[in-house]
Amino acid sequence: MSLPPNPVVAPPHVLSLLDRLHDESIKQESVLGSYLSSADGFGDLMRDKFIALDKDKCHFVYQLARAIDARNIVEVGTSFGVSTIYLALALGSNLERSGGKGKVIATEKESTKAAKALQHWREAGDELVTRHIDLREGNLLETLKESVPTLDLLLIDIWAPVALPALKLLEPRMRPGAVVIVDNSISSASRYADLLAHLRSPTNGYINLTLPYSNGLEMSIKF
Template sequence: MSKLSKPSALNDIKIETVLARLHAEADKQFGGLILHYLPKLPGLFLGKGIQWDQTKTEFYNDKYISIERDQGELMYLIARSINAKTIVEFGTSFGISTIYLATAVRDNGGGVVIGTEIVHEKVIQARKNIAEAGLETYVDIREGDALETLKTLNQTVDLVLIDGWTHLALDVLKIIDPLIRPGGIIISDNVNTFKDALKSYVEFLQNPANGYRTSTLNLKGGTEFSVKVKEIS
């Protein structure tokens, strides 16, 4: 059975075709990523996670570092289940996760996925991929430093994906947090892969005083699933 003939929650052959191509391209990079991380893997096996070097981000300029297929379909279903109209994404990369989320927004009757990406070449290609999927109407990719591009957010946010630079995750979340509605959801990628780097971020979500209930799902390198249960004044 081909990947395209496998039942999909998205149920849209045009979108599934684009995603199949993008996931295949991401899969081709996997061997190179393993070699890059090879010296750091002992820490992962010891439960400490991979140490993140924020001074060498140029390695990732042409890398997908994307969510996996199961994560994408889960995000689509979650966004549908809460009727998400406004979604914010930290770390658009080449647009794989954006496509899953924009499909949900479209199927919910309309809205916007606000993406963030600092690498210019990725912004260009992500927009092309999203247009190929026929979803450009539902996406606003903000190019540049997310700490700056998200400052102008002023609408209620239903769902957030945190999948960008780990050392910025908490600062980005604190910008978005006041706008997330009760019942809104945060999905965070790689919380076990980069355990130390995301420690303060996960602790923020795990602290009930900040208004969230959260659980780590066994998807990819640890996917944190967090629900905002109350507003903090």
């Protein structure tokens, strides 16, 4: 049985780096095991843990960013910067194809994670990845208050209590047709209850689909 195609257009060293980082994430996740489903102390538990967005989800988000020609993206919860590499590669390809400007705004509160993310981006390459990223370190509810362009895509993969306030902060900057992706929308449905209720309320102007990836991946389109 042949492996499914990898949609990511990148040099071999970048693909190898991504494979290595996903392997590290899987190992960390297997060690944590059942603790990932515990609500008690979840934020403290994950403060220094290397858990990246699953590879198949990263491939989907990359394809989505390419499909909608995303130029301005916000990642709510960058962590160690793995999914950010995919977003930056997609954005770079979009800009190369038809010109213009754009950025991936990456948010991370923990300074140690931000430093590790920068290390990974530089390993991928400044021209390919780092130059397309605007890293905003600190409380994202402060760092995203200013200088946010009209957004095409928003990826939310963060400690749940921050998720809805972040979305509400960014909604005025989202263009019609902008896409919101939320990870773990099935396994963490109780944690994300207020966020999912907001996205699914008919009064808030989204159409929604829960994609059948492991633990769920919510895709919402703003109109």
